[in-house]
Amino acid sequence: MEDNINSKDIAVLTDFIKKKPIFTNNKKVLEFEKAWSNWLGVKYSIFVNSGSSANLLSIAYLKNKFKRGEVIVPTLTWSSDVASIFHNNLKPVFVDIDLKNLAISFDEIKKKTTKNTIAIFLTHILGINGLTDEIVKFCKKKKILLIEDCCESHGAKFKSKKIGTYGFISNFSFYFAHHMTTIEGGMISTNSREVYEISRMLRSHGLVRETRNPKIKSYYQNKYKDLNSQFIFSLPAYNVRSTEINAVLGLNQIKSLNKNIQKRNNNFNFFLSRLDKKKYFTEFELKGQSNYAFIIILQKQFRNKKFREKFEKILYENKIEYRRGTSGGGNQMRQPYVRNTLNFNEKDFKKFKNTEIVHHYGYYIGNYPSLSKSKILKLTHILNSV
Ligand SMILES: Cc1ncc(COP(=O)(O)O)c(C=O)c1O
Incomplete structure (x- = not known):
């Protein structure tokens, strides 16, 4: 990769820094999340510090929802796709790929699906769409959640829509040499309000104050009256936030x-x-x-x-x-x-x-x-x- 961060990016970053703004996760992060959701065609996005953190939070969401179960994952993928399943004490079930698109094989998925399968974690490899009608229909029919790892494939399309809009959750990386960069960075995208709210908490120590849904806030505040409302930690979580600086870079990069x-x-x-x-x-x-x-x-x-x-x-x-x-x-x-x-x-x-x-x-x-x-x-x- 050459020049993934160009002089225009540097000028935008310098202008931002000179204003002495708030540097931690704030308005620019929200603005970048909105711009990303618009570009992709989904309702919600959550900006995190890497594609691997996006993977981790997606699987942490599954863990929180299902407690146990099997996640079908291709043998050709990135380490954090599998590691996030280990970290959450779920079971990875490996499935071979097709050579034509280097993505998980539908025939093999059928063979490995059991009553314990909770999700298929599909990876789009090196920019090639890995989705097929069969996979999408199969997930719907069997009520198996589809998670798309789009970290290497921003903007690839299946039929008329971008990949990352078919899955229940989709993950992107903005690491340096990717289609666009925030130096380090990643995004979780979804149409599910529940995934959005839980991911916002998971991203930030599990803090209830991170949710944008007042009902969730009042639920916790009423149930745990012995706690300071600004300091309620709902779930075992992480700190995988990014910063305003990375979001400012993302907002400029997305234009190209x-x-x-x-x-x-x-x-x-x-x-x-x-x-x-x-x-x-x-x-x-x-x-x-x-x-x-x-x-x-x-x-x-x-x-x-x-x-x-x-x-x-x-x-x-x-x-x-x-x-x-x-x-x-x-x-x-x-x-x-x-x-x-x-x-x-x-x-x-x-x-x-x-x-x-x-x-x-x-x-x-x-x-x-x-x-x-x-x-x-x-x-x-x-x-x-x-
Ligand atoms: C398919 C895939 N998934 C996940 C990741 C992890 O992204 P990151 O390096 O931002 O953690 C990568 C890294 O390039 C990747 O290629």
């Missing part, structure tokens, strides 16, 4: 978001058009995409250690930074925080065939709006020459 998404998509389409299809898999379902990074998956006949080593050596020699495994380092079951908790071994990992392909032979390389065509051409030339 649509334009930057278009540039990212143009870059990726150009990249794919130049890539040697005999060596690299390119048959992704890109309808509605909002590309995050260049996705590279070796074709079947090149899925061996020798080719992989050569591929990585050439990238290294050309000073091209990459991530093997794509999102979150590939198969989450292989990561120490999961395998050591649930005692998984090689036999377990291998059951997740598509994730295993991405884990061993999938990569991403950064894409960003100011990336030049000549650099993309140079990159594809290097890749094709391996």
